[in-house]
Amino acid sequence: MEPLFNLESIYVTNVIGIVLIAVMIVCNLWRFQTRSRADQNLLLMMFLALTSCIADPISYSMKGVPGLVPKIAVYATSTWLFAANMLASFFWVRFLSFHLNGGIPRRSRIVLDSIVAVGITLLLINLFTPIVFSIDEDNLYSRTNLYAFFLVVDYLFVVYSIVVYLKARAKGGILKFFPIWVYIAPILIGGMVQSLYYGISVIPTSIAISIAGVLASLQNEMIYHDQLTGLFNRSYLNYLLDKLTDRTKLNITGIMIDLNGFKRINDELGHAVGDDALVITARILKSAVGNAGSVVRYAGDEFIILLNTQDDVAIENCLARIRHSFDKFNKETDKPYKLFISVGFHKFDMKNESADAFINAVDERMYEDKEAFYAAHAEMNRRKR
Known part of the structure; x- marks a missing residue:
């Protein structure tokens, strides 16, 4: 046959x-x-x-x-x-x-x-x-x-x-x-x-x-991922912001997170421990943000969160989850360091604001929080702006 x-x-x-x-x-x-x-x-x-x-x-x-x-x-x-x-x-x-x-x-x-x-x-x-x-x-x-x-x-x-x-x-x-x-x-x-x-x-x-x-x-x-933390990197942030500027109907809020006293961790405990702190920070932020947005390692110990909302309650809830997560880590950790953060956020006005202006605004809000932190914890201030 x-x-x-x-x-x-x-x-x-x-x-x-x-x-x-x-x-x-x-x-x-x-x-x-x-x-x-x-x-x-x-x-x-x-x-x-x-x-x-x-x-x-x-x-x-x-x-x-x-x-x-x-x-x-x-x-x-x-x-x-x-x-x-x-x-x-x-x-x-x-x-x-x-x-x-x-x-x-x-x-x-x-x-x-x-x-x-x-x-x-x-x-x-x-x-x-x-x-x-x-x-x-x-x-x-x-x-x-x-x-x-x-x-x-x-x-x-x-x-x-x-x-x-x-x-x-x-x-x-x-x-x-x-x-x-x-x-x-x-x-x-x-x-x-x-x-x-x-x-x-x-x-x-x-x-x-x-x-x-x-x-x-x-x-x-x-290409868009940070090798150390597994988060999106600055290249992805730039790519994404370029796309966002063409979609004025989207509601995006930026949150910048910076580790307070990170230089002290590097200087006293070594860069390997500093890398470990960055990895744990990334893990905490991803868990706290969940599906509400994306977490980006912006530079060094700075992170940017892009939330897919401009709702005040949703933003405050996200900020509360982030702060609670770091507080919980500091109470329960057996690591030789604790993680303290400064936070600033800004709603992206795509009609009247460029991507650079958006990042600068988020950065300024974060530094206001950082100055307040170091004013209360002067002994940790080994970092200059």
Whole structure:
């Protein structure tokens, strides 16, 4: 029986996918040593794409070949491909959630895990009763009724990832960004083509292309991140303020934070301890601000928070959370230092104010608070303006 597919094209497509993933792994080994939750999920996506590119040509090579061993090979590889496609979409949702929001809500996690559990259960049942796909006496594969379940789930996860992205942007305004289309577009196109035309195998390689797009986007993001603290850096602030000046309807408030007595920490405890203080400061600010805005390391021990609001109550609540968080740290810490801050804020008037004037206004408000602090704590004043 003549096969309904071109093995040579399938081999070439999947070899391209394997080479692409191998290059991505080699070029991103440093990333996976960080062990962040987002990177862990990205690594799992790469593993699934790699194994799928290996399993796919094996599956097609064994289809139509008589015998028990080819039958087992077709069952095993086809089962894995269904599971891998579903899990790749699942880990994509997890990656995006951790990357944008730092985690997944418990209720959402339960729903997502349950869907995956159902899918795995159906595939296990399919090994004994063909409800997802079947293999005939000639070891040829055909789809059955519950094939649609996996198609729906794959697209459901993609849709959910879009919801996660839109919610992140809604909470952070344009202060949140990640081009999710670089992942979604190849997946959607590959899935539609393979679903409509049996014998064309492009999904594993499509996933590999999507992951390459994600890694490229993450690489671009690094330009805007401070290596020590992981916060956005001054380059991102400049980029963002340039965009904001064209959007006069947005409501943005700037808060500048400066560490009081930071020079004393560096001089007496060393720069390594000073770096530790900066990292902890960044962690405190990110936790206190949450999804209300973005935290930027402006310069040295100065930080700028861009809040996506000009509501007085929201601003005061944010300032209260920040001060409370530092007070709590100072009461509970076993570090050889304590962290004291000066704070100033200013609402960005985009119609009548330049970005430079906005930064200068925030800076002046912060220094007013700093002067008041040092007036009450003269012994800590080793820093001059």
